[in-house]
Amino acid sequence: MPIEVLSLKEIPAVSITGVQQNSRKVTPGNLFVAQVGDMVDGHKYIPEAIKKGAAAIVGSEALEGKFDVPYIQVSDSRAASAYLSAAFFGFPARQLTVIGVTGTDGKTTTSNLIYNILLQAGYPTGIISTVNAVIGDEILDTGFHVTTPDAPEIQRLLSRMVTAGLRYVVLETTSHGLAQDRVTGCEFDVAVVTNITHEHLDYHGTYEAYRAAKGRLLDYLAETAPKKHGNPRVAVINRDDMSYEYLRQKPVENLVCYGQTSNQATIWSENICFDACGLHFDLVSDTFRLPIVSPLVGDYNVSNILAAAAAAIYGLGIDPPVAARGVAAVHGIPGRMERINLGQKFTALVDFAHTPNALRKALETARRLTKGRVIAVFGSAGLRDREKRHLMAEESARLADISIFTAEDPRTESLDDILAEMAAAAAKVGAEEGISFFRVPDRGDAIRFALQMAKDGDLVIACGKGHEQSMCFGTTEYAWDDRIAMRAALAEFLHQPGPQMPSLPTSRKSA
Template sequence: MGAMNRLIELIHDLPVETIFNSSLPEVLVRSIQFDSRSVKPGDLFVAVKGESVDGHRYIPMAISNGAVAVVGSEEVENLTVPYIRARDSREVMAWLAAAFFDHPARSMCIIGVTGTDGKTTTCNLIYNILKAAGLRAGIISTVNAVIMDEEMDTGFHVTTPEAVDIQRYLRLMADKGITHVVLETTSHGLAQHRVTGCEYDIAVVTNITHEHLDYHGSYQDYLNAKARIFEMLNETVDKVGGNPRLAVLNADDQSFAPLKLKVGERFASYSIRGRGMVNAEEMEYFADHLKFKARSQDFSFVVDCPFPGEFNVSNCLAAISAAWYGLGISVEAIQSGIFQT
């Protein structure tokens, strides 16, 4: 997973409150695991409470497999290794992973895209715009992670990868000289702290519809989970390359009004109905592509997108808003990036 890290340094780096069952010994951590079956000698085991499985039940197995320390949220006694207790072990795992890999997101510009629909397409549009602008870009989606010319499968293809995997990908990207990363961010990823510690600089929302309520319970809870990405903009550390801290909102979506209350002064909005800062005009739809004019008080240019459908006009506008207002990317690079997606 990387170089060995001192447990005491990982724990003291945490921005959340923790309780120890004893003084922390001078222990080296080889990797971080939340599946007891994957634990090997030298690993730190994080006991996570899932919907159907409680990781605290498997602490003895993790220790017998060689775990040198355990993190959990329940009261546990009589362990033979240090036990670090916190309110939310998933949150602790995310920050531990970020610290284990030396906070790679702090050396790159992180662009997060969330929403019910259009996340993957919008991520790829932004990613290709970044490349067209000559930037060293990477992408982590629910489908794959692309680091330079290397493509890696990210697993289940339905949600954001686990925190340890995300931080590992980010570390690989930083070591390869990547400067900008597009991170597809699901509501599960936000609610389960998979993206905690990712230090977002730009946050984009596509739309928020009445889906995934089986997990979140209500539309308001779903909205709150998505809104967490905008709160995280203000929690990002100051970076050498600057902090855009830009929120990008869909002015046509029912989420616009409540989300606008949660973002700061730095935001951009987009619309296919003339309601945003960036709007679409003169839309033409074809069987295999679409054309429209993107207009704001700062620009007006024609967009040729290789994807059909009105919803892809919105996806393009979201990408344009992030690229122009968040990163100052030229019209030519935006046009070229969208066309080549």
């Protein structure tokens, strides 16, 4: 997209050592790009950036002549940051085949499936996901409440991949990353959209705006510059999702759709079966039928596998049997229906489900994994999409035998108020507090309470945090991992050695 330089008589020759959009990370010689964010205006931190050694500044406000270093005013500093970062690292995406994956749910699993299919095919591949980044044998942590990294970090990772000799990269992309131009300049070759359901309406305002942000991934295909190794320019979309009609009208060169039926899909599934050990089904197109076996649990993962297979087969030319072997190699995704077993006589799972759609699918899967009761532990984040609170409480009241509402990143909101909204929603659909649902503010205590209620053959599932490593109270991130918490609670329950339960402000307050 064109970025207009609004004011600067002459750009001086300045040596730049890097691009930063966070003043706290500026080091001598950096170019600091000031952006107007939702909570913070980066232009206010220009003096701090200069004090730390910034050699030049880019911003969107008319501030020329106010600083001792060059200031360049542009029409869009977010997009400018992305293109400047790409330029600084020599446009690394132009030397890679870039597969972008977005969607409300399933994008991490789908990204990892594609990554493993490419490895199975012998393609030197890296991945940047909300769980981690993998460059060859190196695994890099991508943070706490992870979303798509900022533009300078993405371009740095892509550059490292090029240097490491990789030729493909799978880039998981959130709606925030798309809306905020973090992935602008990533030169996408294949774009995969898993689904677009209810999420992040606190940020985007409406479903239509959220859908448009996700749809930008398909728009990027047309913006990709020609590459010596070719441009597939393939869009992969979900025929079963309500976003299909909107996305299929995007002006893309090659459109592939997948679905759990053959209804106008390019690739679809038949004969689906799953149990606690995984799933199997037939992968079908007009030209082939292939048995798929996967250790992943839950029939919703059929859609994720279809998306990954469609991207690999139709986007990258990988033979279907190779794609099947890549799918079979994925034994689990951290924090996705992850079983925690210390020898207890009931099933304990941790899952990342944090949207109404994902929670519904997780609980439907849980119901089919046990003949006993389903006990669900989850919350709803503060300062986020408020409508989710009643939707998720209603889903759990309908699908779980017992729901335990607890903390999940309340941030600066009142946790008691959040739980009250969830309780009111559950009661509205007929659930009874103290019998079918409970409020336990401390998440560690909530998990303990669920285990104490569990009988032989029941299933306890903690949803909403998955792989995440922290929980936010106020403006502070406290170390928290649901998997550690579940192991700690199980060890206490079974009277055996185990990890210590992580501590939160709620647990200290009640101690």
